[in-house]
Amino acid sequence: QVQLQESGPGLVKPSETLSLTCLVSGGSINNYYWSWIRQAPGKGLEWIGYIFYMGSTHYNPSLKNRITISLDTSKKQFSLKLSSLTAADTAMYYCARTIAVAGTFAFDLWGQGTLVTVSS
Amino acid sequence: SYELTQPPSVSLSPGQTASITCSGDKLGAKYACWYQQKSGQSPVLVIYQNYKRPSGIPERFSGSHSGNTATLTISGTQAMDEADYYCQAWDTSSVLFGGGTKLTVL
Numbered sequence: 001q002v003q004l005q006e007s008g009p010g011l012v013k014p015s016e017t018l019s020l021t022c023l024v025s026g027g028s029i030n031n032y033y034w035s036w037i038r039q040a041p042g043k044g045l046e047w048i049g050y051i052f053y054m055g056s057t058h059y060n061p062s063l064k065n066r067i068t069i070s071l072d073t074s075k076k077q078f079s080l081k082l083s084s085l086t087a088a089d090t091a092m093y094y095c096a097r098t099i100a101v102a103g104t105f106a107f108d109l110w111g112q113g114t115l116v117t118v119s120s
Numbered sequence: 121s122y123e124l125t126q127p128p129s130v131s132l133s134p135g136q137t138a139s140i141t142c143s144g145d146k147l148g149a150k151y152a153c154w155y156q157q158k159s160g161q162s163p164v165l166v167i168y169q170n171y172k173r174p175s176g177i178p179e180r181f182s183g184s185h186s187g188n189t190a191t192l193t194i195s196g197t198q199a200m201d202e203a204d205y206y207c208q209a210w211d212t213s214s215v216l217f218g219g220g221t222k223l224t225v226l
Contacts, residue, residue, distance in 0.1 A: 047215035
């Protein structure tokens with residue numbers, strides 16, 4: 001079955017740029033949106049943004065100036081870059097397959113998450 | 121800014137029916153989803169488009185929507201249902217999540 005696996009550094013320094021990748025295995029990357037979602041320790045979920053398989057993107061307005069999401073269909077993976085990191089960006093970062101239904105979105109498959117700590 | 125409000129916690133005994141609400145201005149004009157997140161695990165979609173259940177989700181999970189409130193109902197709650205539950209909706213320019221409800225099965 002389809003599985004998602006995040007990868008990236010567990011520790012990054014303040015002011016640096018975080019780079020994460022999500023590998024999609026066991027299925028196609030086509031015909032879906034693909035999202036990044038994060039969860040600060042002990043807190044709720046925060047949507048970061050999505051990319052459509054054809055390349056269009058949409059970002060959380062509160063993070064928009066710091067985010068880039070890209071897609072490599074040949075490798076069946078998509079990536080997140082988050083710049084100007086602060087301690088507030090410390091969180092579990094999840095990638096998720098995103099379905100568009102009746103003009104709304106739902107996250108029907110999640111990766112296991114990767115914990116990112118921002119600290120010097 | 122637009123917000124989705126959930127009760128912080130709900131507690132009940134096994135076999136009882138749990139109702140978790142999610143409220144927000146204009147939520148009546150939007151579709152709601154619900155996610156279950158057990159301790160140390162990734163979230164799982166349990167309801168989408170207000171009331172639809174993904175494949176593999178038990179029938180005891182149901183969703184409804186009235187006015188500006190969406191409700192997740194778990195009938196015959198089991199110990200395995202103990203988890204955090206999050207509602208989610210799309211609001212013009214962003215995906216929003218509720219703050220989460222911790223369901224405790226005593």
